[in-house]
Amino acid sequence: MDRITAKRRDIEAQLERDQKEVSSLKASLDRTKQLTDNMVGILDSFENRLQKLDDTIRPVHKETVHLTRLQENVGKAMKALDRVIELYHVASSVEAHIREGPSGNVDGYLKQMARVTSALEFFSENNPHSVELATLKSLSELGRDMLSREFRNLLNRHSKAVPVATLMDMLITLEEDLPPLEHLPEKVMEDLSAIARWLAGPGHSSDFMNIYAQIRSSQVSRSLQGLKEAYKPAASGQSLKHKQSTGVGGTKDTPQKRAGPRRSTQRRSSRVFLEVTASAQKGVCPDPTDFMADESLEGTSLFMHHSSLFLKLMQSEKTLMQCIIAPGYHERIFENLVQIPMDFLIASGEALHNQLKKSLSLHEHNVLLAGLRILRHLTGIQPDYANALRGLKGGPSSRIAMLASLFEATCLRGLHEFAEHVKNDPDKKTNLPRDGTVHELTSNTVTHIEHMLEYTDTAGQLLVEQEGAHVARELGAKKAMGSFLYKVLGVLGLNLELKAKGYELPALKCIFLLNNYHYIHKSLTSNDTLLSTVEEESPDVEDHYLELIAEQRRGYQKCWSKVLHHILEVNKPQMGAQTDKTRAGEKLSSRHRQAIKDKFKGFNTEFEELQLIQKHFAIPDERLRDTIREDNVDFLVPHYTMFHERYASAPFTKNPDKYLKYTPEDVERILRTSFFDMAA
Numbered sequence: 001m002d003r004i005t006a007k008r009r010d011i012e013a014q015l016e017r018d019q020k021e022v023s024s025l026k027a028s029l030d031r032t033k034q035l036t037d038n039m040v041g042i043l044d045s046f047e048n049r050l051q052k053l054d055d056t057i058r059p060v061h062k063e064t065v066h067l068t069r070l071q072e073n074v075g076k077a078m079k080a081l082d083r084v085i086e087l088y089h090v091a092s093s094v095e096a097h098i099r100e101g102p103s104g105n106v107d108g109y110l111k112q113m114a115r116v117t118s119a120l121e122f123f124s125e126n127n128p129h130s131v132e133l134a135t136l137k138s139l140s141e142l143g144r145d146m147l148s149r150e151f152r153n154l155l156n157r158h159s160k161a162v163p164v165a166t167l168m169d170m171l172i173t174l175e176e177d178l179p180p181l182e183h184l185p186e187k188v189m190e191d192l193s194a195i196a197r198w199l200a201g202p203g204h205s206s207d208f209m210n211i212y213a214q215i216r217s218s219q220v221s222r223s224l225q226g227l228k229e230a231y232k233p234a235a236s237g238q239s240l241k242h243k244q245s246t247g248v249g250g251t252k253d254t255p256q257k258r259a260g261p262r263r264s265t266q267r268r269s270s271r272v273f274l275e276v277t278a279s280a281q282k283g284v285c286p287d288p289t290d291f292m293a294d295e296s297l298e299g300t301s302l303f304m305h306h307s308s309l310f311l312k313l314m315q316s317e318k319t320l321m322q323c324i325i326a327p328g329y330h331e332r333i334f335e336n337l338v339q340i341p342m343d344f345l346i347a348s349g350e351a352l353h354n355q356l357k358k359s360l361s362l363h364e365h366n367v368l369l370a371g372l373r374i375l376r377h378l379t380g381i382q383p384d385y386a387n388a389l390r391g392l393k394g395g396p397s398s399r400i401a402m403l404a405s406l407f408e409a410t411c412l413r414g415l416h417e418f419a420e421h422v423k424n425d426p427d428k429k430t431n432l433p434r435d436g437t438v439h440e441l442t443s444n445t446v447t448h449i450e451h452m453l454e455y456t457d458t459a460g461q462l463l464v465e466q467e468g469a470h471v472a473r474e475l476g477a478k479k480a481m482g483s484f485l486y487k488v489l490g491v492l493g494l495n496l497e498l499k500a501k502g503y504e505l506p507a508l509k510c511i512f513l514l515n516n517y518h519y520i521h522k523s524l525t526s527n528d529t530l531l532s533t534v535e536e537e538s539p540d541v542e543d544h545y546l547e548l549i550a551e552q553r554r555g556y557q558k559c560w561s562k563v564l565h566h567i568l569e570v571n572k573p574q575m576g577a578q579t580d581k582t583r584a585g586e587k588l589s590s591r592h593r594q595a596i597k598d599k600f601k602g603f604n605t606e607f608e609e610l611q612l613i614q615k616h617f618a619i620p621d622e623r624l625r626d627t628i629r630e631d632n633v634d635f636l637v638p639h640y641t642m643f644h645e646r647y648a649s650a651p652f653t654k655n656p657d658k659y660l661k662y663t664p665e666d667v668e669r670i671l672r673t674s675f676f677d678m679a680a
Contacts, residue, residue, distance in 0.1 A: 090119040091135040098139050101146040106191040109150075110198055113143045144199070151195045151208050155215040158188045161222040162313070164230040170312050171305060181316045183219075193324045200326050209329055213336035216320075220313050220341045224306055231302045297356060297370035303348050304377045307400075310345055311381055314338055314388050335392045342396055349374075349403045353410060360414045363421055365448060368414040372455035375411055378404040379458065412462045415484065418448070423491035432502050435618035436511035438519045439499065445492050446523045449485050453529050456481045482536030489520065489534070489541075493548075507559035507610075511617050514552040518624050521545035553631065559610065560636055566602035567643035588652055596652040600659035603640070607662070611674055619676045632671045640667050 094112045102109040116139050123133040162181065184192070199208040317337060318330075325333055352374065359367040382400050389397035425431075425441050433439060452459060460477025463484055496516050503509040524531045524542060534541050588596075619625035641664040653659055662670070 088132060090115050091132055091139060095139060098143045098146065102150045106150065106194055109143075109147070110194055113140075113147070113198065116140050116143060147195050147199060148208055148211065151192060151199070152211050152215070154188055154192055154195075155212065158184050159215055159219045161219055161226055164226050167223065167227055167309050170309060180319065183316070183320050189320075189323055196325050200329060206329070209325070209333045210336065212321075212325065213333045216317055217337045217340050220310070220317060220337070221344065223313060224310060224341060224344070227305060227309060228302060231305075297352060297359065297367045297374075299348070299352060300370045300374060303352055303374065306348060307345055307377065307381060310341055311384055311388060313341075318388065331391055331393070335396065338389070338392075338396060342399065346399050346403055349378075350406070353403070353406050356407070356414075357410055360410065360417060363417075365414065365418045365421060368411060368418060369448075369451050369455070371407055371411045371414060372452070372458050375404060375407040376455060376458040378407060408462060411459070412466060415459060415462065419484070419488050419491060422488055423495060425495055432499060433512070433618070435616055436503070436508045436515060437618040437620055438515045439496065439512070441499075442492065442496065442516045442519055445488065446520060449488060450523065450527060450530055452481075452485075453527075453533060456533060459484070478533060479536040482533045482538075485530070486534050486537040486541065492520070493517075505559075505613070507556055507614065508617060510552045510556035510559075511619065514549060514556065514624070514628075515619060515621075517545055517548045517552060518621060521549060522621065553628070556628070557631065557635055559614075560632070563603060563606045563610065563636065564639060566599045566606065567639055588650060593652040596647050596650060597659055599643070600647070600661075603643075604659070604661050607667070611670060614675045615677050617676050625676050629672050629675060632675065633668050636671065637664055637668050640664055 094115055097109070097112050098116070116136055120133070120136045120140055123130050123136065127133065160183075166181070196208060196212075200206065318334060321330060321333060321337070352370075356367055356371045360371075378400060382404060385400045386397045422441065422445050431440075457477050460479075460481035463480035464477055467480070496513060500509045500513050503512060521542070524534065524545065531542065538544070619628060640662075644660075644664055648656075648660055
């Protein structure tokens with residue numbers, strides 16, 4: 001009961017506290033409401049004031065905006081009016097300047113031309129029948145002509161032919177190390193570029209493109225002409241000093257200073273030209289072929305230098321053009337620029353080709369080396385030409401390929417004609433060497449094919465292509481060249497066999513073939529490149545010639561059969577027995593004495609006859625000559641020694657000096673010294 005009472009008192013106390021708190025909250029709420037009502041009243045008052053202010057300011061603002069717009073319009077009208085007034089005075093203010101020309105101030109002149117252009121556009125649009133329009137058109141035409149003239153004058157004044165010394169440096173310097181040519185001063189290039197941009201503008205003439213192409217093409221041609229002039233004294237062997245003292249190869253626009261430096265530069269030009277020619281011969285062809293080719297086909301080196309330098313000059317001209325001319329005109333200008341120098345280059349190449357054809361028709365086969373040299377050069381530079389001339393109309397890049405095709409056809413025909421010439425060289429006795437030495441056809445043929453090895457890739461590719469695509473896949477250039485050279489050596493051997501039949505003496509025939517086969521074999525074994533190339537077709541070619549040499553050595557030995565016939569006693573053993581009896585004290589019969597005399601006499605006669613004849617035989621190779629002499633000694637001396645020992649002491653004659661002319665030592669000495677006597 002007490003707990004309930006206590007609990008009730010707690011609840012009542014808590015209720016009383018809560019009522020007090022509620023009363024406090026009601027009082028706070030009333031105060032907040034009063035404050036809110038006050039704030040709302042203030043805001044309403046502020047809003048009313050703002051509305052009154054807006055109603056007052058808005059008309060003023062609108063009026064101000066209107067007045068401002070009117071002011072701006074008046075300003076624009078004044079400016080437009082000033083502009084129009086200025087345009088009406090453009091003709092009179094710029095006329096003197098326009099008529100005077102750029103006079104070295106291209107930028108200022110172009111600004112005046114821009115004023116004329118602007119005035120033209122205004123009057124054309126707004127007053128096409130005004131007098132000012134006609135005047136401005138006249139000034140515009142005059143200004144354009146003056147700019148074109150200035151463009152031409154700047155190019156003519158500053159475009160110089162590239163000196164020969166510089167051209168030579170371009171030949172001997174690697175592409176990556178070659179500094180760019182400075183065709184024009186930087187300021188001149190800027191002026192030309194500015195003029196070109198203005199002349200290329202809408203409605204303007206494009207005559208400047210022809211001017212640029214013509215002048216720069218002329219400079220390229222003059223540069224190459226200077227190379228040609230410098231080549232003449234170098235090719236004819238004149239001294240550098242004489243060449244430059246006569247002024248050959250100079251150009252009228254080449255900068256000239258004091259006489260001393262000019263002569264020094266000229267001397268250097270020719271000296272460098274000779275060095276380039278020599279280095280080209282060593283670099284392109286390390287043996288004398290290159291020089292021989294150039295000598296046999298005059299102008300070969302010049303053409304090759306010409307074509308290489310023209311390519312470099314084209315590349316340099318393209319770079320220069322890109323700095324001056326807008327991109328849209330590059331192809332047209334460059335096509336016109338290269339046309340004349342290209343025509344000259346192609347004409348030079350065709351002239352060389354015609355000369356090559358003519359020489360080959362006259363069986364001057366050494367010019368084939370020059371043809372292959374040119375073809376190799378054209379094939380090498382053809383991709384660079386195609387890249388430099390890419391995109392041009394008229395196919396100028398294909399002209400180098402067409403020229404190369406001409407040389408390909410002629411060189412291929414020349415290769416086959418060379419083989420036919422070796423095969424069908426006239427079989428005339430007057431052409432045979434009387435001493436049986438190496439035939440001129442052999443030495444010329446071997447020398448020619450040795451020189452052709454330098455052009456194995458070029459000539460081999462020609463031979464491959466003629467076989468057709470199917471065979472070409474299986475046949476490399478070296479193998480094709482090896483097959484061709486083996487064929488040439490084969491027909492050479494057949495021709496030599498036919499020529500050898502012109503000799504009446506079998507021994508001389510054998511010596512002739514021996515000399516020629518040995519010469520071929522020695523040439524093969526002393527030239528690893530030649531041997532390896534021929535072995536592509538015939539791996540046993542060396543053994544083949546060794547067998548031919550051995551065969552001729554055996555054939556030559558047969559010439560001693562008549563000599564041996566007198567001293568051999570194969571079928572007469574009774575005579576030896578009779579001699580043995582004589583040694584035992586018995587006398588020889590008259591028949592036996594006469595037989596011995598006949599043997600010694602026959603030997604002496606035949607031996608002396610062979611000595612007299614073969615004394616004039618020639619074996620030019622010392623090692624081969626000693627070998628054949630040694631063969632003769634080994635073949636004859638043992639038989640004669642045996643015969644001499646048997647009969648020299650026999651009493652077969654009262655006059656032994658008549659029959660015993662030679663001791664075995666004498667025979668050996670004569671065989672070693674008197675046969676094949678090159679000094680006889």
